Amino acid sequence: MAATMKDIARLTGLGLATISSYFNGGNVREKNRVKIEKAIEELHYEVNEVARGLKTNATKTIGVVIPELNNIFCAEIITGMEDILRSHGYATIVCDCRTDKKLEQEAVEFLIRRRVDGIINMPVDETGAHLKRFQKTGKPIVLIDRKIQGISCDSVLVDNKKAAEDAMQLFIEKGHRKIGIIGGPEGIFTAEERLEGYYTALKKAGIPIKNSLVYHGDYTIQGGVRGLEELVRENPDMTAVFVTNYEMTMGAMIGVNELGIQIPEQLSVIGFDNLQFARACRPKLTIVSQPTDRIAREIARIILEHLEKKEERSEEPFMEKLQTEIMEGKSVSILNR
Amino acid sequence: MAATMKDIARLTGLGLATISSYFNGGNVREKNRVKIEKAIEELHYEVNEVARGLKTNATKTIGVVIPELNNIFCAEIITGMEDILRSHGYATIVCDCRTDKKLEQEAVEFLIRRRVDGIINMPVDETGAHLKRFQKTGKPIVLIDRKIQGISCDSVLVDNKKAAEDAMQLFIEKGHRKIGIIGGPEGIFTAEERLEGYYTALKKAGIPIKNSLVYHGDYTIQGGVRGLEELVRENPDMTAVFVTNYEMTMGAMIGVNELGIQIPEQLSVIGFDNLQFARACRPKLTIVSQPTDRIAREIARIILEHLEKKEERSEEPFMEKLQTEIMEGKSVSILNR
């Protein structure tokens, strides 16, 4: 059995309050401080955060609910966040809900039972129903990457529409007009925004929209493979494809390889995220790159702000929108019209 | 403030023990069961796992300490484990120690304070010093992928030596004799085993070892890039390279691309892990593939076994060794001697 504060009290002859005070930054007489530290050493004492959590009604734990840990965008954000949160004494419980609304709901309930101090969520259920119960606790919720309807809370987003517009702009400048898109699942915020950017850019350039050029994918590698295959099959005259997330970009490259298509001679491609992957492609892929690091830092900052100073609650929800960047490779050809 | 069992007791007129018994699968009179359930509904009661944890001295939480969440091998294993553990009611606190021994040590202490019921660790410190303290609690430790010296506990490993031998065997069969290797960091168990396999295969084939063909990398993408560049520079006659983890494989492909090397005409390559990446390479990469899914399931199974039935402790440490598989692509040429 682990040592407790009582053991320290007994060993030092001091009262519990003194020990507690020592641990919580109170003033303790130098002589006693030394005694306590010696006892800690001897007993191998480690604070029991469980007991502390029960007493203070704060577990120093925050829950993270994401659609897929294998998704590299999620993994990178979590890595960054966890680092910061832990350095502030917060533990992170990550729940991967496999892009399943029911599992997402269960994950939130699981976290409620564990009395986490806050939840960070990249939501699958766009109605936000799964967060209703947690929000009633008055504890903070921060949304990553996706807005939802029913819940008013802080969020860190990416300017997806602009991201897509930028990519399309690049294609259009280089003379492309038959441009396909491998989009994300319907109902997902980022997917809709990116698609909107696609349409807007075409409209601005006066290029008519063609339905067969729009493939509705599912943000998975297999979806990317299928998307590329279908777009190529349905549109023999297509000269360029924009792929709207990393997994599908990898899938599209698999498709390109397996069909033996030459990039950029036969097809120009702009992908999404993971600069290292883009470098590993032949030729180097042009991509839209999201600032995952910034996102991670902002999320951590926001939730820590809520957690540390409890005053400023119930203000306007804060929404931060970060910009993406295009990293040019050699996967876009210049078309002579 | 959240509802407590007391509130349920008050609302139903029952005693605390009855409510507790209800939650813990005891027998409760049908009539009371209904009453309790109604009260739960009304009060939006959710069990407080913190209080339960304090009382039962079991937090239903397990800590996971890994070198790098961004490492895809880690991420996949964790995803698989977390899924299983959560479905058994266990939360997972993942600590990414950034391949830093000091951070690894801190992570373990952090988890001790939170009184996790067990630790799963892919160790960075090969002496195991960081686990000593936790082991004294008598709670289970399971090691992933790497053995360590000082600690006797269960582990799930991969037959790394055989994996490397198989890859080398493939090269040798196809007529390669000047084969380079991009190895992992010294002191890391898997890296040493893979290197050993490399040497063994060469010896068996009667091929002399050449030091300039052995690059000591660090399991990072950048390390892979540098490794490939250096091997190519130092060994103009090298015909094949074996890369010993996924990140370095990606790095090697970046290097190959940036140097404009043709695979497999100018250089044959066998990489490691991530079949999807291998498919996305042109030409499709031949890789050694580790059974991440199996590893995840085995780890979860082992720790759950320890956690559920506490009898069979202090037995012989259980070591499981899983086999890898070669997934053939088109990145290895047949050499006519």
Added chain:
DNA sequence: CTGAAAGCGCTAACAA
């Protein structure tokens, strides 16, 4: 089957 009561390890008044 159910109720009363003790106590897990800690914090936070309050008193000294």
Added chain:
DNA sequence: TTGTTAGCGCTTTCAG
């Protein structure tokens, strides 16, 4: 500054 004490919400004897 330090000691005493009362809980935080739950489980778990022990009676009834």
